[in-house]
Amino acid sequence: MTNPDDIPALINAIGAAARAAATELAIAPAAQRAKALAIAADTVWAQRAAIIKANARDLAYGHDKGLSAAMIDRLTLDEPRLQGIVDGLRAVAAQADPLGAVTAEWDMPSGLHIRRVRTPLGVIGVIYESRPNVTADAGALCLKSGNAVILRGGSESFHSSVAIHACLIKGLAAAGLPETAIQLIPTRDRAAVTQMLRATAYIDVIVPRGGKGLVGLVQAEARVPVFAHLEGVCHIYADAAANLEKARRVVLNAKTRRPGICGAAECLLIDRRFHEAYGPILITDLLAAGVEVRAAGDLAQIPGTTLAQEDDFGREFLGMIIAAKLVDGVDGAIAHIRKYGSNHTESILTEDDTTAERFFARLDSAILMRNASTQFADGGEFGMGAELGIATGKLHARGPVGAEQLTSFKYLVTGDGTVRK
Template identity: 75%
Template structure:
């Protein structure tokens, strides 16, 4: 790795460490003020942000990015309003730092508290979606963490414009500007530098495609919060309500195909299929979705033969795999084999069946009669999310401000000694 990037990482990292030390005891009021001010700046400077986004869209088109990736990159007034609303929502949340998670007294005379405390410095490496600049900056600040942001080369100008608004918010609240830093280069060598920056970064969060996340998980020496694939399943049980199932399946696949919460596989119980026919498949086909399947479902006009690896594939496109299963247990077995531990939804009016599905699957998010597209921190009431984590340690599901905290023990005695 080029020495200049090692030096740049050291410079950014040292500033982040110093800022994190100050943020650890920053008041809730100042952090909220910074975010409210940043939200105001984003809206006031929206034309500047749109102009920057046009440069990025042109760059993405020249690179030959897929329509789904370009959709992730594009900003309009609705999406910018979403960024503004997300900043304000995070500002209004309860400050997670200093929360007493548990407390107890010991017979030895000690009073012990477990208290939420910031992680320190968070590194976020992301592709395409410039809103991550605001979401990650806001959540890290709320949790008292400094953050180092390395956006994708295709979102460079948009991220830079949004970052400027975040810095203005910090300035107006009297907080250190180095609390939210954006890596000032497109060079991929900075990704490698961040992954090895154990002296400066406490956790890395990758947001992007399988290639990026896989690289981070393989190469990082810093701990990682991440999900590799969003292979989300929807299971239409024999006791599903037909109209609910039709709405949910269509939304789960087609609302936005390029996000990690998009459904990639539809499982249909044989009894549901016998009763209602191929209506769920036909709805998808009418909406322009390519349905890859096998066996009986291939008799539905317009479906195509699934390849062996289509079950367990993240399409991020208007494509879905579909399969008939014999009951909830076969659905569970399929998801265990092919799922990625992200999000699964069961469509059923049977409480016992739903409970079995929830009990026997261990994905980060399990839903009943709801679209997998709700797998999002904003929809969970977190204001925003820094990512979805499917690991088993520390954070799972949407990673919001509370999940960006660790804890420490505060122990009080009265001249207490150990015998």
């Protein structure tokens, strides 16, 4: 047994075991991997009382650390949220298997028949903060895509993650798959993160799931390729041609449903013509819901608002705070988002098709929406069952990272004694 205090030896042992497991997963039948996930789902529900008890320890730890209300919300597990985890595991299990799928196929004049097929990436390292559900989501998606995974959860969610991980292991064992296919780093020591970032011999890609500080650290120090899940500075723009009741409903949901998630709206942009037609109603709705509105320009004259500072724009609040500003039409909104956005998710509220198309064409965020809440920026809501994060980069995976996005491909080439002239 490796000493958990010897971090380099611990990561090497975990990495070697993951690499060996990955070779088995790559050829494991789809039904076997789906069975492991189905049993894991049943086990999570059967163990819900024990998981909630473990989560209570994490919540006490989080309160002692002075976590914000939004962060405590992210950390909290109850029966409805555990039902969501169970549903996510079952949804991933039921999805079409991505491995071996032929994405392109063609014949060449030389006589070669060529197929491009999906294959696993290998070993994925996931480093995440206070959301314990990531343990289940990451484990499920990596297993579904034939990858072994090394999980390093946040210190706040340590006990919850251990309890959920145990359910995943039961699924692997029952399905006859290596239990080392899904491993959880058994220490809160931050040195484990550093060692993972350097483990090029074992880990094929790192996925950071957390705030700007974590992602910045991973990007700066990783020697392993990274799927960047950058901060969610999500914008919502109310155009002059927006439907008032739709706009009121969507803006409130985008900010207040769960303000601590990366898909929460952090900035409201309002066309001057909308404001002239309807007054401050979007702002007063937010204020009435308990949101602190940090307003710029004319909006700062609305009673109850707080005068915005320059650094309030381009900021991920992860709480009941939103920045707000008037802009001159869709081009004003586009210019603001280009300057302050994080390429995560933006939504336009408009009934004008031409304006919506301009917004979609001229912005390059991973997710662009029309007349819909930014809170839908979620792999589960995209039909993926779960997600490993919202990738904001442009290489390999972009947007919600589901099982399919955790695959690469290889070419299978068939000839008949074919030689090159």
